[in-house]
Amino acid sequence: MRIAVPANEDKKTVCISYGRAPFFMIEDTEKGSREFEINPGAEAEGGAGIKAAQKLLDLEADVLLTPRCGENAVEVLRQGKVEIYKTTSDNLDDEIAKYKNGELETLTEVHKGLHHS
Amino acid sequence: MKIAVLSGKGGTGKTFVSVNLAATLGKCTYMDCDVEEPNGYLFLKPEIRAEEKVTVNLPAFDAEKCDGCRACVDFCRFNALAYIMNRPVVFPEVCHPCEGCAMVCSRDAVSFQKKEVGTVYQGASGDTEFISGTMNIGEASGVPVIRRILEKSSDCDGISVIDCPPGSGCMVMETVSEADYCIIVGEPTEFGKDNMSMVFKLVKGFGKPVGAVLNKCTGGKNPSEEYCIEEGIPVLGKIPFTRNTGNLSSRGEISCLADGELKEIFISIIGNILNEMKEGVIG
Numbered sequence: 022m023r024i025a026v027p028a029n030e031d032k033k034t035v036c037i038s039y040g041r042a043p044f045f046m047i048e049d050t051e052k053g054s055r056e057f058e059i060n061p062g063a064e065a066e067g068g069a070g071i072k073a074a075q076k077l078l079d080l081e082a083d084v085l086l087t088p089r090c091g092e093n094a095v096e097v098l099r100q101g102k103v104e105i106y107k108t109t110s111d112n113l114d115d116e117i118a119k120y121k122n123g124e125l126e127t128l129t130e131v132h133k134g135l136h137h138s
Numbered sequence: 139m140k141i142a143v144l145s146g147k148g149g150t151g152k153t154f155v156s157v158n159l160a161a162t163l164g165k166c167t168y169m170d171c172d173v174e175e176p177n178g179y180l181f182l183k184p185e186i187r188a189e190e191k192v193t194v195n196l197p198a199f200d201a202e203k204c205d206g207c208r209a210c211v212d213f214c215r216f217n218a219l220a221y222i223m224n225r226p227v228v229f230p231e232v233c234h235p236c237e238g239c240a241m242v243c244s245r246d247a248v249s250f251q252k253k254e255v256g257t258v259y260q261g262a263s264g265d266t267e268f269i270s271g272t273m274n275i276g277e278a279s280g281v282p283v284i285r286r287i288l289e290k291s292s293d294c295d296g297i298s299v300i301d302c303p304p305g306s307g308c309m310v311m312e313t314v315s316e317a318d319y320c321i322i323v324g325e326p327t328e329f330g331k332d333n334m335s336m337v338f339k340l341v342k343g344f345g346k347p348v349g350a351v352l353n354k355c356t357g358g359k360n361p362s363e364e365y366c367i368e369e370g371i372p373v374l375g376k377i378p379f380t381r382n383t384g385n386l387s388s389r390g391e392i393s394c395l396a397d398g399e400l401k402e403i404f405i406s407i408i409g410n411i412l413n414e415m416k417e418g419v420i421g
Contacts, residue, residue: 062217065217066216067216068216068218068229068232071217071218071219072217074220075217075221078220093229093231096229100222100227101222102223
């Protein structure tokens, strides 16, 4: 299983923004590996959530742990069969551990996105 | 000749200047391109004779023909496309719709579906030809509606006055790109000056001739006027801040038709624009 979490520059904390996070941390539970991938959505003019979600599909993520997520991104992830769980703190290690212990809940609040035309 | 009336923020007096210019000119075309909140009709009270729905082409993808090359997804700078479970998916609200995905597709997998995004109205107010448009609620961009208004005006001779959307975004650029001359309406505040500078930079980027109308002049300090002097922007006219003008506008009346002094100011503004155009001064 591959778990994705939006990460800050410090690569230790969970980024409060999903679409604009600088990195995604990908933990591969089978390989026991952890990688930080650049999020192309961070630099996008518009449609950041969609671009970031595309990256997660391309990275073959199975699960996303995030504090929040916009509706377009959720739609991409839903169609791509990526499950989304809500994080409860900004500590990357803690959140991964909580997910593995089944302590995180499914993300239900979806924001309308911060679009600009 | 198309004259675009601009300002960096709402409420500086774009519509006020536009409808007064149109009324002073009489035989001309007035176009309300502020399609998010058009209000020129409140003053010109036109008789509408034609209504037309504006549509855009939204892409649809044939999964059978698609070979998954993703050229369309990579091309879309608005990120309106995603490639999910071996097929491209479009997000209609994010799509702008430029049709670029069809251009880059080597498999002819993109077709188009029409989507209604707004309405354009055409009519007349006395000798003034009137064109206006509205966006459908929920649409992200008014550009397709503005484009249609501007296309319609190509049939009109003489001077056209374009009442532009506020700011310096995509919709404003669409109108500026079609203009022969740009008027920036300014108000005498620091905030007004700042907004004026944003629009001035945009207009300069397009290389269009530009002048300013200073609205709401009180006789006191006017940061917008100082900015015009600094940047060498010709001041086409100054509109005094009076209770009478406010009253007339709040009743939906065109002020210059009821106020001789104001009429003189607008006649002189038109004269100054024509002179500027003759001299070919670029702002």
